[in-house]
Amino acid sequence: MFKGTKETPIEFTGKAGEYFGIWIINLLLSIVTLGIYSAWAKVRRKKYFYQNTLIDGVGFDYHASPVAILKGRIIAFVFFMAYAFSQNVSPYLPMVFALIILFLMPWMVIRAMTFNARNSSYRGLRFDFAGGMREALFIFVSLPVLFIFTLGLIFPYMVMRQSRYLLENHKFGLTAFRMNAKAKDFYLIYGKVLLLVMGIGAALSALVALSVDKDTLLNSIQGMQTGAALADFGLIMAAFILFYLLLIVGSGAYVQARVSNLIWNSTTLGNLSFRSSLRAHDMLWLYLSNLMLIICSFGLLTPLAHIRMMRYRTSRLSLTGETDFDRFVGDKQAGVKATGAEMADMFDIDLSFG
């Protein structure tokens, strides 16, 4: 780091006890209103996380109208119901629905990103998203289809293109984000994970092939009557599943940490850049301990799990460069007009289901 470059941490001031109250009231009102309040609950939850995320002592803010979110949820509800019953009308209808979803996906991603960005602000300046439909179709429809034909070889490239698309089309005020990470960097991360997982998988398969007789296994699958064989088989399966689960969660944590770091460390916003230093073993510990917390408390400690994750992620992310926010400007007039026109638009709905 050269002289004159300062590092500004991102603070998270959310408290588990405080969030528990918000979470439980959200849950209660959502249940008694048959899910209608869930739209208001979402705004309150996001506001809590946004307003408690501070840079330079100033928090973010979330402005979405709960009614817009409710509209989106009602549409999703109707669509889901139609899908659930379409099978009874004709066996081909669900396929038609799936195709519609596939081609609507890019549009839905753009809508969700735009909705979220325009309703997020920092220091009175709104964010914006301006992704194009053509590129979205390529990234979210063509690339996934190619993914199948290339046996997954283009997956890292796809992740790179998707991250870049999502990031570079975001603006803070009038200033756009830039991401400089190359496809090569993504291939390095996924390549490492693949080699590791394949190595462990091969070793394990060899071990199993040596120790378990194929006929016994087949018999216990087909028989299913003999209690003893069934119990044995269940035990083996349980061990298998546990191990693979750990492998999946472990490699997931590694990929999450490394890809997040790669993206953030190569991102700039005007003169600002970011420094992300997530660590895979921290993430793995957080995933597993959060899972245990949630299971052992029958879901009651979910707020604590959310807060812990957010606290860790923000503690590992900071801004570098001169945090001179006076430089950032927005176009207030145009902004207000755009959102005003948007409000009248029937498509001003939240299509993200987070």
Place this chain on the structure above:
Amino acid sequence: MIHFHADYFDGISARAVKVEIEANSEEIAFGAGGVRHVFRLADIRVQPKLGRARRVIELPDGGRLEAGDIALLEALQRPTGETVFWHWLHRLENHLGWALFALILTLLAGWGTINFLIPALAEQVAYAIPPSMERKLGEQVLAMMDEQIWTVGDHEDQSSLQLGYFKPSQLDQARQTALSEQLKALCAKQPDCPAHELKFRGGGKIGANAFALPGGFVVLTDELVALAETDLEIIAILMHELGHVKMRHTLRQTLQGALSGLLLAAVTGDVDTLASGLPAALMELRYSRQMETEADAYALASLRRACVPPRLFAAILQRLEQEDSVSIPEIVSTHPDNPARLQPFLEAKLDCELTPGLARTDP
């Protein structure tokens, strides 16, 4: 006139300007960068309090004020229904006692929804679904339960995947017709016998059992026919299944599952999906118990009307229970308390003549 300090953001630049605000019951005013801003109190929007975060005042021109404490300003504003709601919400959220109270209320509300609201809703929807659609659903389910064998691999290393359970029935046509005729005779005695179709199947792995599927299909396995000592026992079991058909239990249960899934998905936009699977699994059990009781009541009333001794129902159920089979019939398993359930069937006294058309083949 009140005074307080705040950070002012004009909405054009990200710069924070420290300002001193003065306000009275009509207006709010401050000076920033040599310009004096005045807004009517009615035009500004004070964001509801949330946790201990800084308070935000949204200005009508897109600017905003952020301050630590604005209780004085809030006192100036006329309370509306909305502000009172948010005020109470914030109080609820921030007192552990209230939050725990809310937790108990949540559990109660969840329990009430699961036990009363969703079943009632599912019932309404079930009766609104056209019978033709329900029939189609039933046909599909039956097709899925019928045995299909998929073979994969070449001659040397062949393995087959077996889907479904039922095999074709081994009962001869005369026997099938006889049983159908008896059911028809008993049905004729009832004022409210639902439309149905009796299907004979070999039970395969399922063994002795009888099911009601959506659309009035009633499946009877050969094994159950073999287990029965008299035909009347079979008829008694079938009346229980017709109870399910009459009250559209199978469809209602399917709908209850789908509806509770949807409700949970809507509610748990704010919770993890992990925790939401548990209650769904738990309620499946409860529903079926209540439905079994209803079907039992229908069977008992029908048998009495046709002068079939209800104890026959108890007799075959007890025999089913003793069957050492891998799959326990639904009619037995969902009732943990079989002796109590069978009591009314054992105690029922009849003094009338058996309906003609029913074969008394008591040993």
